[in-house]
Amino acid sequence: MVRRIAATATAIAMAAALPLACREPTEMKVRVTTDFDCARLAQNEVSVRLGEAVTGAASTVSRTCKDRYVGTVVLTRSDRGDRVTVEVMAALSPAALAQDGTCPEGTSGCIHARRSLSFLDHTPLPVPITLQQSCAGITCNPQETCVDGACVPAAIDSSQCHGDCVLQGRPDAGAGADAGADSAGVGGSLAHGDFEDGAHCTGWSGDGISLTRDPLAHSGQASCRICATTAQSISFRPNAGPYIVSHAGETYVLSAWLHAAPDAGAPLGMQAVIAVSDENGELNESLYGSSVTPTDTWQRVSVTFTLQYGGPIFDTYFVGTETWDVGQCFLVDDAEVERVE
Numbered sequence: 001m002v003r004r005i006a007a008t009a010t011a012i013a014m015a016a017a018l019p020l021a022c023r024e025p026t027e028m029k030v031r032v033t034t035d036f037d038c039a040r041l042a043q044n045e046v047s048v049r050l051g052e053a054v055t056g057a058a059s060t061v062s063r064t065c066k067d068r069y070v071g072t073v074v075l076t077r078s079d080r081g082d083r084v085t086v087e088v089m090a091a092l093s094p095a096a097l098a099q100d101g102t103c104p105e106g107t108s109g110c111i112h113a114r115r116s117l118s119f120l121d122h123t124p125l126p127v128p129i130t131l132q133q134s135c136a137g138i139t140c141n142p143q144e145t146c147v148d149g150a151c152v153p154a155a156i157d158s159s160q161c162h163g164d165c166v167l168q169g170r171p172d173a174g175a176g177a178d179a180g181a182d183s184a185g186v187g188g189s190l191a192h193g194d195f196e197d198g199a200h201c202t203g204w205s206g207d208g209i210s211l212t213r214d215p216l217a218h219s220g221q222a223s224c225r226i227c228a229t230t231a232q233s234i235s236f237r238p239n240a241g242p243y244i245v246s247h248a249g250e251t252y253v254l255s256a257w258l259h260a261a262p263d264a265g266a267p268l269g270m271q272a273v274i275a276v277s278d279e280n281g282e283l284n285e286s287l288y289g290s291s292v293t294p295t296d297t298w299q300r301v302s303v304t305f306t307l308q309y310g311g312p313i314f315d316t317y318f319v320g321t322e323t324w325d326v327g328q329c330f331l332v333d334d335a336e337v338e339r340v341e
Helices: none
Strands: 027-034 069-076 083-091 110-118 124-131 144-147 150-153 204-207 209-214 223-228 235-238 251-260 270-277 283-288 299-306 313-320 329-339
Touching (some): 083 124, 110 124, 110 144, 204 209, 209 235, 270 299, 283 299
Parallel strands (some): 027 124
Antiparallel strands (some): 027 069, 144 150, 204 235, 209 223, 223 329, 235 313, 251 299, 270 283
């Protein structure tokens, strides 16, 4: 039997399940995030529906969406069977919504994401899902989901969930590479951090900027050219993670290599940032690295952060230190995060 959850708009409903006695609960915690700002979503509520069809009245509604964190839904096993299909829908435009409030798959402005997996006895299973702008208007068959604009199998082997339950063998639509959610052994290039894929820097996005592939590289064949499109303090980040459950006392280094764009206005300073939040998206701690101004040689921008608290949401991004003018550009390459202690 299959259970589906559908969510339309800007927040997510939350249901809670309490463990019995001292045993771990048999449940799934579906945490929904976006790779774009909450304000891009069409309206201010999300409907969560249970059942065979993605129809009917909302079971519960919450009106929160903050820092690209939409919310968490907790599912418990029922007589519907052990295997569950979770489907989250979002609308980027009010015009995309049907009369029943749903956002039909394949409609321009509609984003659908699915996961299919089984409960494990007395095991809480974290299931991260990121709504990706690149999946708006994409139609996949019921056994697939959209990741980076392409359809891939939605099935997850719950017995292999060593940490988060993520799609096998590829970045999980905003949850990082399929290496599990624990912080042990984390390190290396962020998803698409070498910028070798796609004409528009696949897997990265930001505020007030355009992104295009550039042949001048720190390593490999390409870097990402980032240009200010509005007069503001710009920022950019990876869409896919890293997804790390971090702990107090651990030390992480986030870094990238910067270069001035040869044919554009002089760039301003950039900083690397690590931010750690709790499961509700509330910030636990963050640290900004030193400002680096791109020049005509490659320079490394970085931040080293020893955590005091840790938390389940680990965010990495790069921000401008001043207001950029339209047309100011720079290049970035070889972005990576590493746990060093």
